[in-house]
Amino acid sequence: MKHPRRTARRRKLGAELRALREAAGVSPEAAAKAIHGDRTKISRQETGQHRVTRLELEVLFTLYGVGDEKLREWLVALASEGNKRTWWRRHSGMLADGFKEALDLESEAARISAFQSQVVPGLLQTQTYAAALISGASTSLTEQQLDFFVDLRMSRQSIFLRGNPPQYTAIVTEGVLHQQFGGPEVLAEQLRHLADLSQSPDITIQVIPFTQTSFTDSGGSFALYSYPDPLDLDVVQVEHLDGALCLEDDETVAKYRRVLDKLRSSALPPGRSIELIASIARGLEHE
Incomplete structure (x- = not known):
């Protein structure tokens, strides 16, 4: 059973x-x-x-x-x-439990704060960038499976179109903006997309530049999901090689919240972050 x-x-x-x-x-x-x-x-x-x-x-x-x-x-x-029933449950059989939990958390959070040190966060990815990442992560996927997972990632982004979209903050290292998954054209398109997304009042993007000399070691990429009253729940999801781990202990969550605050203070303000993103995109377009 x-x-x-x-x-x-x-x-x-x-x-x-x-x-x-x-x-x-x-x-x-x-x-x-x-x-x-x-x-x-x-x-x-x-x-x-x-x-x-x-x-x-x-x-x-x-x-x-x-x-x-x-x-x-x-x-x-x-x-x-x-x-509750969510849009992705019809595909439940194709998804690992850890990923299902991520979708659960994402679907109803009032606030999402994510730190990524290697790739653009999934909720901000373009279709071509996502395809390059997913195909590179698993060479055993059939073309049909690849299309499925790319479409699923794009569908996740519909949370920004709902009536009460989450307040989303993404903090990335500058290295993420230079890693050419799929090639320079794919990355340039992705960076332009980030600049466009930053115009939304619900989305904040900050970059920790190479020149930052005071950097907090987070131990890896993670996301903090917050839910309003009456739920009053905060959950941290930490990524690892085989999936992700969800942490709800109050003390542990508080520790990650402090790390997130330090990462945010290490990053450029949103406006300067977008200027850096746009500058890198222009450089790629003129190569």
Whole structure:
């Protein structure tokens, strides 16, 4: 039997429910009995492997003595993601779990802050730049598979067209602007695209120049996703060779937020960043 994916919301909800149960001195068996389940169900709910229904939450609130309305509202918001359907789910079978979680996070975030040290962030890529990256990352893809993943990356960018687009901040190193994936023409087109995107009030692009002598080591590329009340959730996604890792622990998230602030202060202001991007694009066009 295949169990539901452990999303960031489910993990956060489960951890909070476990803390509330333990604080109330309620055993897993007693909690399970209250919701007409068994200890395994409670265990899976508290580790984010099993969905918690609204009715089960209300029963647990009473059992654990949760009277704080703000806390109850937050936990209900965390649990509600199980009912949501998103545009990419029809392709779910072709996607790795880590990538599905990235799409989940992206789809509903109110603010996204990304740091990239190697490539232009996916949400800002042109189709030709994306195709060059994806084909270079895996030589085993068929032409049909390549088209699928490129189209998927382009579809992700529709979040900027919705009625309440996220506030998106991208911080990249200057090296990203010189790496000619697909060749100089592809890169020049990509850089012009970044300059165009920067005109949007929802998108901020900053570049850490080669001349910056004070640079914060982030340990690699990452993104911070933030969600408004009542969800009040921040999640960091860290990229690694085999996929990505999502982190929700408050202390860890706070550490990445501090790193992000340092990276932002190391970068050129948005206006000067776009001037640098445009200058590099002009240089490529005259080669």
